[in-house]
Amino acid sequence: MGPFDWLPRAPLESVQLDWLNGVELAVLRLDRIDPLISGNKWFKLTEHLALAQQAGASGIISLGGAYSNHLHALAAAGKRFGFPTVGLLRGHPQDTPTVLDLKAFGMQLHWLGYGGYRARHAADFWTPWRERYPGFYPVPEGGGGMAGALGCAVLVEQARQQLSDVGWADYDAWWLAAGTGTTLAGLALAEACARPVYGALAVPDDHGVAQNVQALVTGGYALLDASRGGFAKVDPLLLEFIETTEQACGVPLEPLYTGKALLALKQQIEAGRFAPGTRLIFVHTGGLQGRRGLAV
Structure with missing residues (x-):
């Protein structure tokens, strides 16, 4: 990356x-x-992307809602800089303007429902996703930490x-x-x-x-x-x-x-x-x- x-x-x-x-x-x-990688989201991503690069990651996986500014910036960055992205979304499938953009930017989407999304802080939350997307670097919701x-x-x-x-x-x-x-x-x-x-x-x-x-x-x-x-x-x-x-x-x-x-x-x-x-x-x-x- x-x-x-x-x-x-x-x-x-x-x-x-x-x-x-x-x-x-x-x-x-x-x-x-x-126009696309807008606001504070890019600045919140820069150090995460640097860590992913140092780890030799092949892509980025993160979380957000159907209107998430964070996922929007991440997906746009993935398209521009040429790295794959995966988004884990709160709720059930819906085509909001943001979600349509995520798809157009090439982000792979998975809908977790509401209960599944609430489990994002559990100690073993990332285990199945690491197995499904080996080599992908997990970024906290909103690019936090x-x-x-x-x-x-x-x-x-x-x-x-x-x-x-x-x-x-x-x-x-x-x-x-x-x-x-x-x-x-x-x-x-x-x-x-x-x-x-x-x-x-x-x-x-x-x-x-x-x-x-x-x-x-x-x-x-x-x-x-x-x-x-x-x-x-x-x-x-x-x-x-x-x-x-x-x-x-x-x-x-x-x-x-x-x-x-x-x-x-x-x-x-x-x-x-x-x-x-x-x-x-x-x-x-x-x-x-x-x-x-x-x-x-």
Whole structure:
């Protein structure tokens, strides 16, 4: 497999919104790195792919749902860089726009049902799949773990190199959506407590994000609830906020991660958490391909 030396740079862009109340906001546009291998998913994959290459793997096998941004990026990377991919999917067969892409990219799909997918953390889960696909390297759901976090750590330096593009000499903190906490952990590792990293939780507390992050980094971050009742829960206020924000600044959002995270930031600014003059970097984690299955 490999080589995987592609490391695109996400542009840093200043954003003006009337609710910022003097807070300065710049968006690290991971959604703009590539039309198909988009968002934070590629950065979460880079170290996993390096480990697979070192192990002499012949392909990659991973897990996700029928709208998975992770599987979408993995399958697109497999097609582009010429390595086979296998996706283990939650639920029962359905042809969502994402699934149709996975098939077009050449990913071999297996549907686990819901009970079978819940067993993914069992100690012997990978045994039959290793036997069926010998030589394939298993990547955790969402590209998580320390390898995924280390892949995301490079984003800190990417942003720092572009501060002058938005007229900044420095910045005060990070803000991003947290689905597994892997990207947040990577930023916190790179910052080493120099600046706080705020994670707006796109999932409820029982999804284990806090535990995931605690296993990777000891401090320098905070998690705030932004799930609005649960993962993939979409409400009229959120949809209205996304529509008005896109019209105001031209940055496309989706309702599962980036929309919820930016709305949570608005609410925190209105509550007085950040004083005027604070400079925040908002990480746009991508995920726009998933909008195709939602009424947005």
